[in-house]
Amino acid sequence: MENLVVYAPYLGGVGLVFAGILYLSILRSSTGTERMQEIAEEIHTGAMAFLKREYTILAIFVAVVAGLLAWKLDPQTAGAFLGGAICSVLAGFFGMKAATRANVRTTAAAKEKGQAAALLTAFNGGAVMGIAVASLGLIGVGVLFQMFGSPESAKIINGFAMGASSIALFARVGGGIYTKAADVGADLVGKVEEDIPEDDPRNPGVIADNVGDNVGDVAGMGADIFESYVGSVIATIAIGATVGADTISSMLSDGGGEGVRQLLMSLPLLLAATGLVASFIGIFSMRILKGTNPAGALRYSTFISAGLFLGGAYYLISSTAIANDVFWAVLCGALVGIIIGLITEYYTAGAPIRRIAKASKMGAATNIIDGLAIGLESTLAPVLFICVAIWIANQSAGLYGIGISAVAMLATVGITMSVDAYGPIADNAGGISEMAGLGPDVRKITDSLDSLGNTTAAIGKGFAIGSAALTALALFSAYTQTVGQARGETLLIILTDPRVVMGLFIGGVLPFFVAALTMTSVGRAAQEMVNEIRRQFREIPGLREGKPGVKPDSARCVEISTNSALKEMVLPGMTAVIAPVLVGFGLGAEALGGMLAGATVTGVLLALMMSNAGGAWDNAKKAIESGDIEGEKKGTEAHKASVVGDTVGDPFKDTSGPSMNILIKLMSVVSLVIAPLLI
Amino acid sequence: MENLVVYAPYLGGVGLVFAGILYLSILRSSTGTERMQEIAEEIHTGAMAFLKREYTILAIFVAVVAGLLAWKLDPQTAGAFLGGAICSVLAGFFGMKAATRANVRTTAAAKEKGQAAALLTAFNGGAVMGIAVASLGLIGVGVLFQMFGSPESAKIINGFAMGASSIALFARVGGGIYTKAADVGADLVGKVEEDIPEDDPRNPGVIADNVGDNVGDVAGMGADIFESYVGSVIATIAIGATVGADTISSMLSDGGGEGVRQLLMSLPLLLAATGLVASFIGIFSMRILKGTNPAGALRYSTFISAGLFLGGAYYLISSTAIANDVFWAVLCGALVGIIIGLITEYYTAGAPIRRIAKASKMGAATNIIDGLAIGLESTLAPVLFICVAIWIANQSAGLYGIGISAVAMLATVGITMSVDAYGPIADNAGGISEMAGLGPDVRKITDSLDSLGNTTAAIGKGFAIGSAALTALALFSAYTQTVGQARGETLLIILTDPRVVMGLFIGGVLPFFVAALTMTSVGRAAQEMVNEIRRQFREIPGLREGKPGVKPDSARCVEISTNSALKEMVLPGMTAVIAPVLVGFGLGAEALGGMLAGATVTGVLLALMMSNAGGAWDNAKKAIESGDIEGEKKGTEAHKASVVGDTVGDPFKDTSGPSMNILIKLMSVVSLVIAPLLI
16 A cells, blocks of 8 residues: 555646646636736736746745755755745746636636636636645655655655745745735725725726735745645654654554554655545536535535545555554544634634624724734634644654644645635636626626635635644654754753743744734835825826726836835745744754744744734624624724724735744744754 | 841831831822812722722632632641732732822822922832832741741742732733723723813713722732732742752852752842842932932932842842852843833834834824734844843753742832832822813923823833743742652653643633733723713713713712623633643643743733733824824824724733733742642
């Protein structure tokens, strides 16, 4: 059974072909009117221009780090690092290509064929990203595993995770700043000052806003999940490679020895492969499910994949020499991912949003107080479920179990990422139909798909945080094992050791610091955007009145967002890379262990708090707008108060919150890579 | 030298006599006009009524916990617990008595004698609290040390810290909810809806607001600092009692053995006594300094005490068998307390408030975003300095050094608490002068004293957080030592142990959860207050117009705040007491250790973030009002935006933020008390 692992990269190859076919099928659909094509082209160009400039900057960073790795560690690790970076870039590139082609075709399908066709087009656009993420991960890790999959050389594979993480942090932070600078800027001038609707073609910031959806929610999210995916697999390989012989024998169904270590190292890849096959089937099932209600269709396709994956995983484990107990780790990983998603859905779409909406009646201050309180409160349940997962996974297979449960949570990434990337495509489709002046019938379809996208986005964020937490823990375990192996004695990170306490505090404060940096960046970038949009309304004659033929200078706004994002992503990005190196070499491996633990705890808490508060504010505003709150509607004082909350929530949920996921993973993976040097 | 420790309780007795004399001297000063006396009486009655009802509820809680302690541990610990609770209650009671007598006399002094006399009266009012806190602490711990000061029985003294902590949590949380419900309620209706000035006598909520200053900032703060004071001394005694023999010999100046353990256990009390003497002299020096500028006077009196304390501590240590290196721990504790205070001053009165004020020009949303970003950012520097303190203290004397540095930070509590309690008295004095309709000359003096009080309050909060962090760490060390002693083997809290990781996550999330509870409580209580104030303006004829003879029903508002605070304090209070018990007995001593570490890290971070953001929002609003921001003044759009930030900041800085200090200390001290049972 375990010999099947050699086929993992081939399965990844099949996945890429499948993604290519899907992409071609999207390209063949109708692109609607000339105006629609024109708008879509602007978005596509803006998004691709951003990616190109971002990758150019990152190329320098990647080259420098690869050089350092080759010098201080070995050329193979440097090569793996390059591979991880390239795969992450490719995943982002494929996803963006597909998303910026699928958006206008979704609008056209809504116009020409109705809801079911529009749903399928948007979903397929997302599926290209989903499959590309899983396939590239499987190819990259699979090939490296063939080359360096022995217990002695497996640490080289860690470089791949570091490459993926490095790109991810910059993509997430840069994308987050880009999208919110554009969004906040366009809203503050357009909706508040000029009193024109969202996505109005007169607003110079609207194209940048739509580009931002792709840059942040497609490329950024994709890089985040890609990183978790390969991070969890690689961490579990590393734990398998370094775990003690006694632990190994306790995990075998019928006794055994060192020989089966290889099996433990192969299992994460085999699980990932199983998840990819399950995802294929889930994605196919959308063709049948599309006719039912959209929310149900997305949910059922996810459930189909999850069920198939669990069945496959059980068969896989029971047909190897590994004890069946390990399946408990798989089961709880998969379930806790879903549970955290559902908790997120409650906090961002359930009773709490009515509470915020009602608090808005007393003004903006109470709206903010209640939103923050709900964000703080929303951290409790997910953290307790993470603890349950840690407990069960550890009972079933020790530290290795924690790694396996992270892998299980992420194995069906093909389908979860498809559902997630569907959101911004539907959002874009709505924007295009508004800008192209399509009728209310089309808008109604795209609106319903878009509002569903808000829910899937919230669930996706919860899932991303949960998976980041387990992945970071797995990487942390791998880190301690790797240092222990290098030292020839167990690394004990003891909480009464003052160095560990210092590390814990330093690690704890870093997420706060990075959150501060990214929030400030959004504020600064949005200010620039506001000034530019105000200037255009002032200086371009006929723009405000919507005179035919007068068009805003959207390209200038796209450029401002791009420049700000690229400039502002550097400091938080470098902090994440440099902090572990400084603490590790300055205060030692024990302090670095404390730092990782501290950062993981506060990072997860801030991520949950910020994402959920942001989502709740957003939907509280929508609840008022849709007349769900007695006596309130668009334009009332309560609505204005809710807009304040929504604006505060923007950088919370789309910039600072998601940055936390990658911050904790990147710091963990950098530590894992430098672990052999910390003797 | 070390035999002097038997005199510590007597010195405390002298302190109480001194406080009594100060109190009588306050009572002898003029109380101004009849209207002033009437208002002061209302505030006094409201404050005392709250204390009485609060203590009645707490009596039940204290009795139940004392019963449990007597049953599960021993009657002596239960007795110590009762003693700690009673001393905390007395400290709060004395402080409130003095503060609510000094407030009107400060106004009268401003009216009749000018600024210097008013400053001295307010300061003396605060000094009663400051000396009472230090003296009661010294008496309580000193007496218990005489009774149980041997290494075997010293753990009984821990009960005293738990008693003090239990009262403190309820006092801080209840007081915090009280004061902000009244403040937010009075402001939302008075300033925003009715457009009448702050402290206007027509506003039914104004008396409750002034009562709240005493309840929250005097009694709550006093209980907080009292707890840190006795907590740090007791933790250090516990570390001294349980630290290994090899550590002991490494800390002696000329070799030695087990016999000097008693010396290590005495040193914290001797340092506290030295600090009290230094505080007396600092408080006396105000009589000479009062004529200089008020800010300088408060600062110099603090510096005089700190300098004398450091000199005394050096003499003390060098004349015993303890290595002089221990003085480094004293020095860095004292310095880091001051440094954290100065950092807090920067974030709440320096450049950041201009940034927030300018962001207000774009609206409430950017005001909130920048305030939150500054709050997040403000955590970095204090945490790094705490790390420096940990490092130096540990280098000088291991875990014992961390305890000593906490003691040193708090030893001069007599003067720091005096300066801190001065703030709410000056604030009250301003309120009384406004309500009694005194002229602008008097108001100018009270305003200048009040605005100085805002700065001292911010510094005091930073100091409270820093001392809570070090005290919690000292208690944490004492906890691990005590469990180790009970087990007969070192307690290893290892971060790769899944139970420890679970504890870390649970501990990390608790401050978020308690912050959510307390924010929600303030929102709910403020809503009740708003409804009542609106009702009175609607139903009492002539109130809005200020018809002579028409008075609001202030007592009703006082009652609402009282009831809300007492009801809402129960859940967060019980969480802090029960969580360590559940985790300790459910998951074990290792998990509980992880929980304490997690709670300390996130608790300190949230406390800093919330207190500093709140202070910065408050002063950003004041900067706009005082014309410091170009083109802005009271009533502009930017000012309205800044009021939103100020209102959000109220529960941040006065309820949720300060609750964190006690939460982490109380959980640590409960753990320390139950430690012998966790075998």
